[in-house]
Amino acid sequence: MSEIREKADVCVIGAGHAGCEAALACARLGLETVIFTVSVDSIALMPCNPNIGGSSKGHLVREVDALGGEMGKNIDKTFIQSKMLNVSKGPAVHSLRAQADKADYSREMRKVLENQDHLVIKQAEVCELLWEDDSNLKKKKVTGVKTFTGAVYVCKAVILCTGTYLRARCLCGESITYTGPNGLQAANHLTDSLEKMGIELRRFKTGTPARMDGRSIDYSKMEEQLGDERVVPFSFSTDPESVQKDQVSCWLTYTNEKTHEIIRANLDRSPIYAGIIEGTGPRYCPSIEDKVVKFAEKERHQVFIEPEGLHTNEMYVGGMSSSLPEDVQLAMYRTVPGLENCKIVKNAYAIEYDCINARQLYPTLEFKNVSGLFSGGQFNGSSGYEEAAAQGLVAGINAAMSVLGREPFLFDRSESYIGVLIDDLVTKDNREPYRMMTSRAEYRLLLRQDNADLRLRKKGYEIGLITETQYQELLKKEEMIKNEITRLKETYVGANREIQDFLISRGSTPLKTAASLAELICRPELSYESLSEIDAERVILPENVTEQVQIEIKYEGYIARQLRQVEQYKKMEKKLIPVDIDYDKVSSLRLEARQKLKLFQPVSIGQASRISGVSPADISVLLVYLEHYNRSLIREDSSERL
Amino acid sequence: MFQDDTIAAIATGLTDSGIGIIRISGPEAVLIGDHLFRNASGKSCLKDSESHKMRYGFVVDGDGVVLDEVMAVVMRGPKSFTGEDTVEIQCHGGVLVMRKILDASLKYGARLAQPGEFTKRAFLNGKIDLSKAEAVMDVIRSGNEYALVSSVNQLRGNLSKAVKKLRKEILSEIAFIEAALDDPEHISLDGYAERLYKKTEDLLARVKKLLDSADNGRFMKEGISTVILGKPNVGKSSLLNLLLGEERAIVTDIAGTTRDILEEHINLHGISLNIVDTAGIRDTENIVEKIGVDRARQYAERADLIVYVADRSVPLDENDREILSLAKNKNVVVLLNKSDLQNVVTEEEMNEMIKGIFPDRVIPVIRTSVKEETGIEKFEAVVREMFFGGELTHNNEIVITNLRHKEALQSCYDSLILVKESIENRMEEDFYSIDLTNAYQELGKIIGEEVDDDVVEEIFSRFCIGK
Structure with missing residues (x-):
């Protein structure tokens, strides 16, 4: 039997959110790249929640974008509702979240992949990694991959982005199916090969709620959740005007005592409580069973009904993921106001899969014991589309650097949420799927979603994923910010009649002596915007510039303190x-x-x-x-x- | 752990000895030394001092109070033990004096050195031979183990409980804020600022109390620095002899080498007094004439407690007034001695004089007769009340004897103040948790608990968040 033998620079296994970013990064850096998926129809699939972003996850998307990744651009093209969360709080925790048209999201990403030079999409299950002993480095070196049909792809680097597909099994009550998410084919062979290479695997689990037929839902019993009036795009490259469009609504309802009663009465039929599930699940994304057991004192839990897309009736039931049997699910969902007559399109289920403890990786996301082998995404023990995309991008960049013989790019805790994410994954003993949280970033005042470009575009440029034009724009923006801050610090207003009247009219204390405009901006009741009346020399600047000016002046003291901490931190990192x-x-x-x-x-x-x-x-x-x-x-x- | 801050410690060990050395090392060492040291004409001079030149002068604390008469030397890097800019202050070897000088250097920005840290820096800066690396690592290791054991030993009971409780409450606030930031659609922060403001005031009061007891602990361990003042021939030396004789518990008896100071350590039923005196006090009654009011003022400034002795068999005069007024801002006990003789001075008269000098203070006046040994018990009771709130029991009191604990408590306190200020300045809620987290971490240093993922754990255990 003759077999196919192909050559490439990089092979990416898996075409989810990590795989797509990894493959695009490599191909865009000019490397011949093959991306493998068990189904081309599942490229950039969103098998769980129909949204991108959210608290701290929105930051990740922005950072991926600043470095030249695709996720932000793709959601800007395919969102159907958008909201900036935490706007009443400090700028560091403002976070974008957009509802996606899932099918659109997947289709658009596939288009990007298909039209990317140097990138080949291949529908095949990779069953084996090929490797040799690298005597120089006293460790193994990856040399290629082999598919189920026996085809061999010789390559210089491999990026594992297998998500939840490795030896996956789905549980819905007593019924167990050996499939990946959404009924897709699992990847059952690769684990053996990885274990032979000395990679330790473990088992995690996660879950997803049911999808309902929208026509069976009574929205009049729910509270409508609208998007923002003015939509802010995720990507720094998206024209803000292009995202101002009609949006769809989400809906809020609640569980009640009756729901909880049904769950409690059927706990013995839950695979988790019956001990059938062996994997460790995430605590931040608890099943409704978990919520009812662990927070028994809570009389109700929120349930968000979210559309899966514009061209489908399917609605996602946020907050009620479950692995209870089908009959219990239906009974429990029907106790919720508005869902009394609901029809389930897809049952809720839990999914178990093989993944690794990421302490086996360097911060470049390369395996410590196998050179040329990288990994990203849920396979590394994380959870979430955004976490996956961020790791995929970093794994892709560093795989490319290793093939190109360039120095690796490291991301540290003081410059990005990506840095926090990777450092936590490779340094801490994570015992559940890792989710990004704003409390995990100790320097978060510096790591805002509004300044991701200022933090990371330069790095993206050095890597080669940001164009010269984009970089020059960044430099121009930096310059404008700097000049405006200097101007405001050096422009003084005296305690004259006009100024005092202005201050009084804004509920602010009149001046005793002259003060700089910057000092006035620091007053809680004043802002850059509101000072325009008394700032005669002001020229009109772009909104993304004045936003930075306002933040940097208003929070200067806090920011300076964090910068000092970062200085100490950097010394130890070096x-x-x-x-x-x-x-x-x-x-x-x-x-x-x-x-x-x-x-x-x-x-x-x-x-x-x-x-x-x-x-x-x-x-x-x-x-x-x-x-x-x-x-x-x-x-x-x-x-x-x- | 960091290598570029400035550290300070007592280099000669924490026991009473003839001479003690406080060592300050790091980029700010000279600056801090300059704040502490005054030359004989009362001027700061270390900043411009020649390297390796001994200077004579005084150490003053932040309020300008003279702590001790010292020799100081600046050794500019790399020509010093650590290779960094170093200031060494040679003082009189009393534990109390050394601690006070160290305390002052911390106030000016030095950090208390970890065990073995000077040696570590010396090694890292190439001042110690390569072959000694092993020994250096052992010094660090054993020093830290010892420090940990002694720290834990001191943490029995109430302090540990109090700190843990504070930590738990602070963590709970952090977790609430963070949970709300992570899941704004489930958890609302409306009206939270007012609640946290009250909570922070409560936390501040409790940390303050622990800080106060840190001084209390110092008094217990190191003794209350005491000066006996009074006109000639009022019975000061008899009083000292009586106190000494009564317990026969002299711990040490060190005569300073450079001047005639004598410190007697006396234990009065659990209260340790370091009676600072002139050498001549036992020989001559004419102390005021002999050393002058200026000298007496110096001693008084250094003291925690002033015992003013008056002879009630002769009328009060201007000298009494003058000497007693040295006790400004100090704990004072007035003894009306020679009560066995004719009582010329009444308690009312004495109180009136006190009122004339300190109109707002209540100063205890005790009738004593050193000769007949009466009133001494009352004196003890008053001192106990004054320094230990009357509740002096050795083991149950929340006592912090460790300067490291005090340093951490102070940082915690400062962070909580920042929280309060953030609320007053109407900052957004996410700013509160930054300083709350600092406060939390500082308290963690006291009980040696890791802080790592506490917040995330707390969020998950208390809040039902996520999709």
């Missing part, structure tokens, strides 16, 4: 730990610290300090050891020269 360090030789380390350090193999002192079980004293010991190590090297060097 102290790198050599790959060949032998922790057994550092005798003063405590046993627990030594074990953890061997397990995680941190790349820097900073990363080491965040591993639980490593104390500040251990870090001091390590610093002394490294100094000893480095000085020994220098001595050896100079003696060699002699």
Whole structure:
């Protein structure tokens, strides 16, 4: 039997949100890329909630966009409702969320992939990774992939983006099917190959609620949830005017005591409570069973009814994911006001799948024990489309860098949510699917969604995913912001009649002596906008410039404090730990610290300090050891020269 | 852990000795030293001081109060033990004095050094030979283990409970804010600012109380610095001898090497007094004439407690008034001594004089007779009330003896103040949790708990969020 043997630079396994970003990044950097999927109809599929963004996830989308990723542009093309969350709170936690037309989202992304130079889409299940021992590096090196039909693709790097498909099984009460999400074919063979390479796998689970026939829902019993009047696009490249369009509504209703009674009475038929599910599920996305058991005192839970698209009647029942049997599901949904006569199109189910503990990865998302092998997305133990896209992009960038022989790109906690996400994944002992949360970002005042371009576009440009024109625009924007801030700090207004009248009219204390316009902006009752009356020299600037001016002036003190913390943080990140360090030789380390350090193999002192079980004293010991190590090297060097 | 801040510690160990050295090292060392040190003419001079040159002068605290007479030396990097700019202050070796100087240096921005940290810096800056690396790591390790054990040992009971409770309450506020930020459609923050404001005031009061007890703890461990003042021949030395004789509990008896200061440590039923005195007090009654009011003022400024002794068998005069007025801002006990003789001075007269000097203060006046050994118990009771709120029991009191704890409590307090200010300035809710988190982490340093994912855990355990 002769078999197909093809050549490529990079193979991407999986075409979900991680796979798409990974493949696009590689192809856009000029590498011959093949993206494998078990079904081309499931490219960029959204098998769970029909929205992109949300608190802190919206930040990720913005960052992906700033670096030259696709998710933000794609949702701008396909959203059907959009909302900026947390607008009454500080700018750091404003976050965009858009409802997507799921079919449109998938179709548009497929179009982008199909029209991308250097990128080939291949419908096939990858069953095996090919590898050899790399004697130089004392580890394995990936050399290609093999599909179920025996075709071999020789390549220089592989990116695993298998999502929830590896050895997936779906549970709906007593009935178990061995499929991926939405009834799609699971990938049952790759796990063995990965295990043979020394990769440790584990099992996580997640779940999704039922989809209803919209015609069977009585919306008059629900509260309407509208989108924003003025829509803000996700992408920095999208023209804001192009996203002002008619939007659809979502609907809010509630569970009640009757719903909870039905659930409690049937808990023994839930695969989780009956112990059939072995995987660990996420706590932030609890099934309705979990909510009723864990928060027994709550009389009701919110239920959001969200459209799945413009060309379907299917409605997503947010807040009621479940793995209860079909009959219990129907009974329970029908207790909810507005759903009394509902007809279920797709049952709710839980899904279990193989994934890894991401501590096996470097922050570049390359496996520590296999060079050329990268991974991103739900396979790394995360959850969510946005988390997946962010990792896919980083894995793609670094796979490309390794093939191109360029230096890797690292993302740190002080510059992006992406950095926080990856650092948490590779440094912490995550015991459930990881979800981005705003509380996880310690420098969040700096990591705002409004300044993602200012934070990351330069990096995207250096990588090669941001064009010269886009970069020049960024520099122009930076310049305008800087100049306007300087102007406001240097423009003083005196305590004259006009100013005092203005201040009084705004409920602000009159001046005693002259004050700069910047000082006035800092007053809670005043803003950049409201000072236009007394700011004669002001020229009209773009909204995205004045927004930055206002934020940077108003929150200057807080921002300065975080910048100081970041300075300290960066110093520790810059102290790198050599790959060949032998922790057994550092005798003063405590046993627990030594074990953890061997397990995680941190790349820097900073990363080491965040591993639980490593104390500040251990870090001091390590610093002394490294100094000893480095000085020994220098001595050896100079003696060699002699 | 960071290498570029300025650290300070007592370099000679925390026991009474002839001379003590406070070492400050790091980029701000000279600046901090400059704040602390005054030369003989009362001027700051360390900033411009030649490297490695000993200077004579005084250490003053933030209020300009003289803490001790010292020698100070600036050693500019890299020519110092650590390789960094270093200031060393040689003071008199009393524990109390050393701690006060260290405390003052922390107030000016130094951080309390970790065990072994000077040595670590010396090594990292290439000042210690490569072959000593192993030994340096051991110093860090054992120092930290010792510190941890002693810290945990001090944490039995109430303090630990109080800190844990505070932490739990702060965490609960953080989790509420963060849950609302992550899931704004489920959790509302309406009206929360007012609630948090009240809560923060309550937290502040409780942290303040712990901070106050930190001083209380110091008094217990190190003794109350006490000065006996009075006109000649009123019975000061007899009083000292009586106190000494009564307990026969002299801990140490150190005569300073550079001047005639004598410190007697006396334990009065659990209250430890360090009676600072001149060497001559036992030989001559003419203290005021001999050393002058200026000298007496210096001692008084350094004291925690002033015992003013008056002879009630002779009338009060201007000298009494003058000497007693040295006790401004200090704890004072007035003894009407020689009550066994003819009572010329009544308590009313004494109270009237006190009122003339300190119109707003209530100062206890006790009748004593050193000769007949009466009134001493009353004196003890008054001191106990004054310093320990009358409830001096050794083990149950929330006592913080560890300066590290105090440092953490102070930082926690400062962070809570920032929370309050953010609310007053009508900042948005997400700003509150930034400083609350700092406060939470500072308290964590006291009980040695990891902070890692506490907030996320708390959110998930208390709030039903997510889709």
